[in-house]
Amino acid sequence: xxxxxxxxxxxxxxxxxxxxxxxxxxxxxxxxxxxxxxxxxxxxxxxxxxxxxxxxxxxxxxxxxxxxxxxxxxxxxxxxxxxxxxxxxxxxxxxxxxxxxxxxxxxxxxxxxxxxxxxxxxxxxxxxxxxxxxxxxxxxxxxxxxxxxxxxxxxxxxxxxxxxxxxxxxxxxxxxxxxxxxxxxxxxxxxxxxxxxxxxxxxxxxxxxxxxxxxxxxxxxxxxxxxxxxxxxxxxxxxxxxxxxxxxxxxxxxxxxxxxxxxxxxxxxxxxxxxxxxxxxxxxxxxxxxxxxxxxxxxxxxxxxxxxxxxxxxxxxxxxxxxxxxxxxxxxxxxxxxxxxxxxxxxxxxxxxxxxxxxxxxxxxxxxxxxxxxxxxxxxxxxxxxxxxxxxxxxxxxxxxxxxxxxxxxxxxxxxxxxxxxxxxxxxxxxxxxxxxxxxxxxxxxxxxxxxxxxxxxxxxxxxxxxxxxxxxxxxxxxxxxxxxxxxxxxxxxxxxxxxxxxxxxxxxxxxxxxxxxxxxxxxxxxxxx
Amino acid sequence: xxxxxxxxxxxxxxxxxxxxxxxxxxxxxxxxxxxxxxxxxxxxxxxxxxxxxxxxxxxxxxxxxxxxxxxxxxxxxxxxxxxxxxxxxxxxxxxxxxxxxxxxxxxxxxxxxxxxxxxxxxxxxxxxxxxxxxxxxxxxxxxxxxxxxxxxxxxxxxxxxxxxxxxxxxxxxxxxxxxxxxxxxxxxxxxxxxxxxxxxxxxxxxxxxxxxxxxxxxxxxxxxxxxxxxxxxxxxxxxxxxxxxxxxxxxxxxxxxxxxxxxxxxxxxxxxxxxxxxxxxxxxxxxxxxxxxxxxxx
Numbered sequence: 001x002x003x004x005x006x007x008x009x010x011x012x013x014x015x016x017x018x019x020x021x022x023x024x025x026x027x028x029x030x031x032x033x034x035x036x037x038x039x040x041x042x043x044x045x046x047x048x049x050x051x052x053x054x055x056x057x058x059x060x061x062x063x064x065x066x067x068x069x070x071x072x073x074x075x076x077x078x079x080x081x082x083x084x085x086x087x088x089x090x091x092x093x094x095x096x097x098x099x100x101x102x103x104x105x106x107x108x109x110x111x112x113x114x115x116x117x118x119x120x121x122x123x124x125x126x127x128x129x130x131x132x133x134x135x136x137x138x139x140x141x142x143x144x145x146x147x148x149x150x151x152x153x154x155x156x157x158x159x160x161x162x163x164x165x166x167x168x169x170x171x172x173x174x175x176x177x178x179x180x181x182x183x184x185x186x187x188x189x190x191x192x193x194x195x196x197x198x199x200x201x202x203x204x205x206x207x208x209x210x211x212x213x214x215x216x217x218x219x220x221x222x223x224x225x226x227x228x229x230x231x232x233x234x235x236x237x238x239x240x241x242x243x244x245x246x247x248x249x250x251x252x253x254x255x256x257x258x259x260x261x262x263x264x265x266x267x268x269x270x271x272x273x274x275x276x277x278x279x280x281x282x283x284x285x286x287x288x289x290x291x292x293x294x295x296x297x298x299x300x301x302x303x304x305x306x307x308x309x310x311x312x313x314x315x316x317x318x319x320x321x322x323x324x325x326x327x328x329x330x331x332x333x334x335x336x337x338x339x340x341x342x343x344x345x346x347x348x349x350x351x352x353x354x355x356x357x358x359x360x361x362x363x364x365x366x367x368x369x370x371x372x373x374x375x376x377x378x379x380x381x382x383x384x385x386x387x388x389x390x391x392x393x394x395x396x397x398x399x400x401x402x403x404x405x406x407x408x409x410x411x412x413x414x415x416x417x418x419x420x421x422x423x424x425x426x427x428x429x430x431x432x433x434x435x436x437x438x439x440x441x442x443x444x445x446x447x448x449x450x451x452x453x454x455x456x457x458x459x460x461x462x463x464x465x466x467x468x469x470x471x472x473x474x475x476x477x478x479x480x481x482x483x484x485x486x487x488x489x490x491x492x493x494x495x496x497x498x499x500x501x502x503x504x505x506x507x508x509x510x511x512x513x514x515x516x517x518x519x520x521x522x523x524x525x526x527x528x529x530x
Numbered sequence: 531x532x533x534x535x536x537x538x539x540x541x542x543x544x545x546x547x548x549x550x551x552x553x554x555x556x557x558x559x560x561x562x563x564x565x566x567x568x569x570x571x572x573x574x575x576x577x578x579x580x581x582x583x584x585x586x587x588x589x590x591x592x593x594x595x596x597x598x599x600x601x602x603x604x605x606x607x608x609x610x611x612x613x614x615x616x617x618x619x620x621x622x623x624x625x626x627x628x629x630x631x632x633x634x635x636x637x638x639x640x641x642x643x644x645x646x647x648x649x650x651x652x653x654x655x656x657x658x659x660x661x662x663x664x665x666x667x668x669x670x671x672x673x674x675x676x677x678x679x680x681x682x683x684x685x686x687x688x689x690x691x692x693x694x695x696x697x698x699x700x701x702x703x704x705x706x707x708x709x710x711x712x713x714x715x716x717x718x719x720x721x722x723x724x725x726x727x728x729x730x731x732x733x734x735x736x737x738x739x740x741x742x743x744x745x746x747x748x749x750x751x752x753x754x755x756x757x758x759x760x761x762x763x764x765x766x767x768x769x770x771x772x773x774x775x776x777x778x779x780x781x782x783x784x785x786x787x788x789x790x791x792x793x794x795x796x797x798x799x800x801x802x803x804x805x806x807x808x809x810x811x812x813x814x815x816x817x818x819x820x821x822x823x824x825x826x827x828x
Contacts (some may be wrong), residue, residue, distance in 0.1 A: 110621075110660070187621055187660065253696065273656035278627030281634035290620060374618040378671065381582050381612035381684070382635030383604045528584045 004260075005129060012130045013106060016137065022103075023138035026096030030167050033092070034085040034150040034160070041080045042154070044478060048233075051075050056328075058083075063347045066207040067472060069228050078159040078233035086163060090170030090227050091203055093142045096137035097171040098195040100179035104131030107188035109265045118264065128259050132179050132252055135335045139171025159233035166227035169244035171519035173223050173408075174199055176251025180378060183258035188268060193297060200301065208308050212315055223247055283384055285393040290370070291363050295400060298359040302404040305355065306411025309348050313412055313428075314419035316344050338422055341495045345416070345423060345431055347471070349409060350489040353435035354467050356404040360443035361460050363397035364450045370458050371529050380528065390523045394447050394516065401439045405432060420486065421498075430495045434505060441488035441508045442467055444515035452522025533560045534593070535682055535713040536581065541590035542737075543576055550576045552737035553590070558730075563708050565728030566717040569821045573737040574717045575615070578686050581715075582612060595682060608637045611675035615687030615717075617667040619659030625670040626655030632674040644677040650699050664691035675701055675821055683707060683714045689723060701726060720814045733820055738819065745813070752811035752819065753785040756794060761802025768797050 024300050045051045055074040065071070069087045073079035105128055108114035114127060147164025151157045178195040185191035202224045209218040210228060219225030226240040280289045288295075317337075330337060367390070370376050379389065409432020417425035446460035453459075470479070470487035484490045488511070491504030536558040543551040551573045558564040568574050580592060581584045583599040583606075592599055597606050619628050633639030648655055651669045662670065668691050675683060683704075689697050697720070699758040704714060704727055718724050723730065725745065741748060756772075759781050769775045772794055774783035786794045791808060 033631055262670060273654075274624035274627070276624065276626040276655040278624070278630030278634075280623075280627060280631050283635070286631060289623065291621070316647055374614065374616060375620065377579075377582070377584060377614060378612060378617075378632055378674075381602070381607060381610070382632060383608040383637050384635050385604050523588070527586060528579075530585075 004123040004125040007120065007127050008125065008126040008133075011117065011122065011126055012133050015130050015134055019100070019103065019134060020138070023096055023100055023134070023141070023386065025217070026138070027094055027142040027145050030085075030093050033089050034081055034146050034155075034163060035153045037081040037084045038077055038150050038153045038155045038160075038369060041077050043233045045080075048075055051080075061311055062211050062312070062316070063344065063351060065211040067205075067351075069207065069210045072231060072234040076121040076233060078156045081155055082159060082163055082232040085146075085150075085208070086166055086232065087203070089146065089167045090224065091199065091266070092137050093167045093171040094174035094199050094271075095196065096142070097139050097175040098192055098199065100135040100138055100180040101131040101175050102182055102188050102192040102195070104134055104184040105179070105193045106185065110188050114264075125256055125259060128179060128182070128255060131182070132175050132255075135175035136172055139168045139175065142171060143168030156233065158236055162230055162232040162236055164240060165238070165241055166230055166232070169227055169241045170224065172248040173244050173251070176248040176255070179255035180251055180258065183255055183262060190293075193294065197297065197301070199306075204305070204308055208312065211312065228445050251476070261280060283379070283389045284395075286379070287363075287392040287396045291366060291396060292402075294359065294362060297405065298400070298404060302352075302356070302408045303411065305352060306408035307415070309352060309408065310412040310415030313345060313348055313416040313423075314421060316341055317421050338496075340380050341421055341423060342431075342494055345412075345428060346492060346494055348412065348436045349405075349428075349432050350438070350471050350492060352408045352412070352432070353439040353489060353492075354464065354471065356401045356408070356444075357439050357442040357464050357467070359404065360397040360401040360439070361446045361464060363393055363400060364443065364446040365457060365460055367393045368450050368454050371454070374529060376528060387520060390451065390520060394519070397443050397447070398440055401443055402436050405436050405439060409433070409435070427496050434495050434500075434502075435489070435492050437505045437509050437512065438467075438488035438492050441512045441515070444512040444519070447519035448515040448522070449519075450523075451519030452526070454526070534558065535560050535562075535595055536715060537591075537593040538562075538581075539591045541577070541580060541592055542588045543580060543585060543649060544588055550737055551580070554734065555739055555742075556712060556732055557742075560713055561708070561711050562729045563704065563714040563716060563727050565724040565731040566715055566734065567719075567721075567724060567731060567817065568734035572734045574734060575686055576737075577734070578612075578684055578715070578717065581684060582607075603757060609680055610682040610684060611636060611678055611680045612684045613668075613671045613675045613688040615688065616689050617671040619662065619667055619670060620657065621660040623659050624656055625653060625659070625662060625666070626668055628659065629655065629674040629677065632671075633678055636678050636680075639674075639677040640679055644673065647673045647677055647703070650703070651696060655683070665693060665802075668692060669696065672700065676707065678734065679710075681713060683712055683716075685714065686717045687719060688716070689718070689720060697723065721817065725813050733817075735820070748816055749788070749811045749813075752816050754788045754791055755809045755815075756782070756784045756786060756791075756798075757805075757807045757809075758782045758784075758798060758803055759805040760798070761804060764801045766800070767799075771797055 023144045033305065045054055051074050055071060058071050058074070067087065068083055073084040074083065108117070118126060143164035146167055147161040150163065151160040174195065177198055178192070180192035182191045185194050202222055204217065206222050206228065206268070208214070208225045209222070209225070219228060223244065226243050229240040230237050280286050330340070376389070380386065409429060413428030413432060416423045416428050442463035445463040449456055449460045467487045467489050470484055471489045474484045474487070488508040491508050492505055493500045493502050534557050534696070536556060538554060538556040539549050541554040554573065554577060556577065566574055566577075575587065580587050581594055581599055583603045586600055595609055599606060599819070601655050619625070629644065633644070651673060651675060653666060653669045659667075672688060689700050692700060697698065701723060704716075708714065716724065716728060728745065730742070730744050731748060732739045734740065746823060761780070763780070769777070772784040772786060782798075784794065788810070
């Protein structure tokens with residue numbers, strides 16, 4: 001073991017210096033998430049009365065607990081911070097850890113950089129250890145910085161640090177997961193898809209179990225549930241984090257064993273000879289071909305998402321019935337149960353729409369990465385206009401979004417219509433279809449960015465992030481309508497209303513068209529691979 | 531003029547503050563194999579990317595097959611094929627699939643020639659992109675380009691990574707293309723390849739063509755080297771007629787103008803030649819002079 005780790009120290013040193021800063025955005029965003037909760041909460045919800053109202057609003061919209069987990073105590077700043085930041089912060093740091101490990105291991109083997117390193121005086125396991133160490137250090141930094149900054153901004157020290165520790169624990173566990181998937185998948189894309197898929201699945205399961213008050217063991221069986229069990233600010237249990245540390249250790253050991261058994265540059269599955277002749281003869285076929293594997297994965301994910309959200313929708317009446325605050329609102333006549341259900345359905349389907357923009361944006365970003373990998377040049381040296389090449393990918397991205405929303409929307413509609421909660425199949429499906437134009441707008445932003453300003457490609461994610469934040473968090477912060485209106489999902493009409501107002505959809509479609517036009521004009525004019 | 535397949539005048543292209551091309555002129559006649567040479571970073575690939583309409587020229591006129599490479603992309607690209615120097619294949623796609631895709635996007639390829647080229651280059655089309663070595667990736671691009679019937683081949687260091695056996699197959703195949711009347715722009719560092727294939731050469735340095743002409747033209751501008759062993763030591767006046775001559779014991783090294791080799795022989799014969807080599811200017815010495823010279827040729 002000792003010689004197989006030779007050279008880890010200088011390699012880690014160099015990696016921290018050159019790749020360490022790539023972890024900075026994850027540290028920053030996790031810190032921002034928790035610090036902003038601490039700073040903004042006393043300001044927006046100054047007294048206990050206002051906070052109780054918020055608690056009622058959150059309870060009335062179980063979609064929120066699907067993402068954020070249960071709100072144990074919203075009367076204190078720390079309690080609010082724990083509710084708002086724990087799940088998302090851990091998720092983000094885990095994503096950062098997955099990328100750090102994959103980049104330092106599998107991605108290097110793909111690019112050939114690993115050959116260069118491995119030919120030096122470097123033990124067989126040194127690169128994997130370096131990747132894991134980078135993620136471990138990065139996650140630790142995220143936890144410590146987030147905890148200390150939140151405490152300095154006015155949070156309680158213990159609960160803030162515990163919250164930071166849950167970020168670190170999430171990062172560590174998924175560094176372990178990514179270390180294993182890097183041995184299983186035979187290239188970087190597969191490896192990180194496997195790890196991110198695991199993260200997404202566990203995250204959805206945790207939200208589902210927490211929102212439905214499932215038996216406690218369902219949370220203990222889920223590693224991401226452990227961070228929830230620490231309950232910062234409403235119990236402060238540190239012990240569940242030990243489980244996370246143990247799991248991390250176990251996963252890393254498994255990864256080392258797997259790595260020792262595989263060949264350099266190969267995965268667990270040996271590649272077989274492929275077809276000698278090709279069937280992809282156009283840019284459209286190529287776009288489909290290149291995005292096929294992630295497309296299939298996402299389609300499966302949306303079937304699962306549709307099932308989870310569908311079952312979740314059927315429980316709306318139970319959730320509402322058990323909630324005293326909601327009963328009060330209903331009794332006062334401010335809203336009707338049907339209206340409450342309709343709004344709830346719209347939120348659930350908007351969430352589906354927002355998640356569906358992710359594969360759409362990925363298709364567009366793939367255009368950029370193909371370009372940087374010098375694979376677009378030989379294509380455009382053929383008799384292909386740039387507009388046609390780009391259009392193939394744009395159409396594919398919009399199709400992927402549409403299909404995914406419709407798949408999940410149909411399942412939600414099917415399950416909701418059979419539950420006797422006063423929602424018909426057609427109503428729910430139409431609501432799902434009404435969500436599609438909003439999702440297109442988010443994808444159109446990435447069309448504009450990749451087409452016209454490819455250097456700013458990461459900005460393509462801005463649409464997804466802003467939509468998510470505004471749709472889910474905006475209303476609870478009492479933001480003005482014009483701010484909420486930045487998210488295209490705010491304009492999705494309530495289709496079950498007596499006279500649905502479709503003008504919002506018309507406007508977002510107009511914005512979509514403008515953004516797509518900007519993207520095409522840019523892609524036609526700019527230098528390629530620059 | 532009407533027969534120029536590539537006609538570039540005063541082409542400039544900058545990336546930020548870096549001036550990659552600075553008033554480049556390049557003419558390639560129909561049916562010619564034109565060698566395009568220059569040190570690393572001189573602007574060869576940038577020129578080719580402008581010719582392919584991938585980069586937009588900042589200044590100058592560029593005509594390719596009688597059209598504007600930026601505006602008439604599709605019409606022009608049906609008539610040309612391109613081999614990049616650094617071939618990047620889709621990791622999960624087999625070589626055969628990539629060849630068919632690239633061929634189809636150009637407007638179809640010649641089935642018979644596709645099969646023949648795969649055979650001659652000993653390329654296995656069933657392997658995936660990520661399994662190929664550098665040389666084999668290069669072969670995929672070469673087969674894809676040469677399997678279609680085109681008027682112009684644009685080759686950017688096409689043989690980097692090929693073994694000598696495959697290198698000679700490549701030279702044969704280009705020779706056949708030339709016999710069919712195909713025009714070839716061949717950017718390369720392998721001087722032997724250029725020497726055996728090219729009719730004309732253009733040498734680029736710092737974004738500008740510094741010399742252009744036939745191989746004989748360019749050779750004519752450098753001097754022939756003479757190595758001789760002499761029985762008797764020649765006197766100073768004889769040595770002076772030889773230009774730059776150096777005597778090391780009985781061994782003489784001199785460089786003379788190629789037109790004056792006969793005069794030099796006549797001057798040296800009386801001194802009893804025992805060994806003699808007369809080396810024509812090699813392409814290599816030409817390049818060493820052009821690449822290495824800070825101010826370039828005058």
